Amino acid sequence: MANPKVVFFKGEFVPFEEAKVSVMCHGLNYGTGCFEGIRGYWNAEHEELYVLKMAPHFERIHQSARILYMQLDYSVDELADITLELVRRNGFREDVYIRPLLYMGDEKIGVRLHGLTTDFTMFAAPMGNYIDTNGIKVGVSSWRRIDDNAVPARAKITGAYINSALAKTEAYHNGFDDAIFLNADGHVSEGSAMNIFLVRKGKLFTPGVNHNILEGVTRQAVMTIAKEELGIETEERTIDRTELYICDEMFLCGTGAQISPVVSVDMRPVGGTGAIGPVTRQIMEIYHRAVRGEYPRFADWVQPVYNARRASLQVGSPS
Numbered sequence: 001m002a003n004p005k006v007v008f009f010k011g012e013f014v015p016f017e018e019a020k021v022s023v024m025c026h027g028l029n030y031g032t033g034c035f036e037g038i039r040g041y042w043n044a045e046h047e048e049l050y051v052l053k054m055a056p057h058f059e060r061i062h063q064s065a066r067i068l069y070m071q072l073d074y075s076v077d078e079l080a081d082i083t084l085e086l087v088r089r090n091g092f093r094e095d096v097y098i099r100p101l102l103y104m105g106d107e108k109i110g111v112r113l114h115g116l117t118t119d120f121t122m123f124a125a126p127m128g129n130y131i132d133t134n135g136i137k138v139g140v141s142s143w144r145r146i147d148d149n150a151v152p153a154r155a156k157i158t159g160a161y162i163n164s165a166l167a168k169t170e171a172y173h174n175g176f177d178d179a180i181f182l183n184a185d186g187h188v189s190e191g192s193a194m195n196i197f198l199v200r201k202g203k204l205f206t207p208g209v210n211h212n213i214l215e216g217v218t219r220q221a222v223m224t225i226a227k228e229e230l231g232i233e234t235e236e237r238t239i240d241r242t243e244l245y246i247c248d249e250m251f252l253c254g255t256g257a258q259i260s261p262v263v264s265v266d267m268r269p270v271g272g273t274g275a276i277g278p279v280t281r282q283i284m285e286i287y288h289r290a291v292r293g294e295y296p297r298f299a300d301w302v303q304p305v306y307n308a309r310r311a312s313l314q315v316g317s318p319s
Helices: 026-030 054-067 076-090 158-173 217-230 278-290 296-301
Strands: 006-009 012-015 033-035 038-043 048-052 096-104 118-126 136-144 178-182 188-191 195-200 203-206 234-236 249-254 258-265 302-304
Touching: 006 076, 012 076, 026 096, 033 054, 033 158, 048 076, 054 076, 054 096, 054 217, 076 096, 076 118, 136 158, 158 178, 188 195, 195 217, 203 217, 217 234, 217 249, 217 258, 217 278, 217 296, 249 278, 258 278, 278 296, 296 302
Parallel strands: 136 178, 136 258, 203 234
Antiparallel strands: 006 012, 006 118, 033 096, 038 048, 038 096, 048 302, 096 118, 178 188, 195 203, 195 249, 249 258
């Protein structure tokens, strides 16, 4: 990932090289921060870069901030304006990843959330596929998903991602592309840093929000596509580990992962063949068209950067 030219740091746009934090920064030492990941997709035919679902991402970082006793001084609309200006100043003409980050900036030693002040930054950098979208092999992790009463899973907390890192690296050393988390009760939760969907007999299933998942923006987009375009309702429910072995199709989804089909789990071919199934393929096709501004029904999911006055494309909602 190449470094950006300009970042938003402590209330202003500055050169990347000038955006520095202290080695004593509380957020660095204790993981006291929260963040979002937002995608921007370049469409060469349109000569346009489309930023995907800004509003729900910024609504979620406000929710994460409330959980952590943090103050975020920018509204959802103000954060969207900062994002568009940031991308314009960098002049990107390729797919990008945008990272808003709210963190405790105090140079203080001591584990706490009270009595601290927050700093905010945002940067963007080129990014292609985070994981393979042509079929990945996954394994159930020996690490359990963090619990909401320990480290709130529905908040994107910087320090919490050591949980994901442990599972991801274990999967790598075991010969898999990624991991599947079980929660403390032994039920399926999510991937290392993405949500999971199963298809069984034409029906779509995903773990409910009570299974320590991140309430994903892409997860909601998938359920919208399935319902409105394919006529498939998604059932949110408890999923046992062995259901992973007998489902017809499986895929992971998230801002980074996009829609990533799973072809095997614990060395068992998904669906018995390891082929990418028809429901997954249809969802992938619609999603990939929508994020590049090529699917009129979901035009409100994306915001153009360089032609921001295009009336038909406004910042979208998570529905």
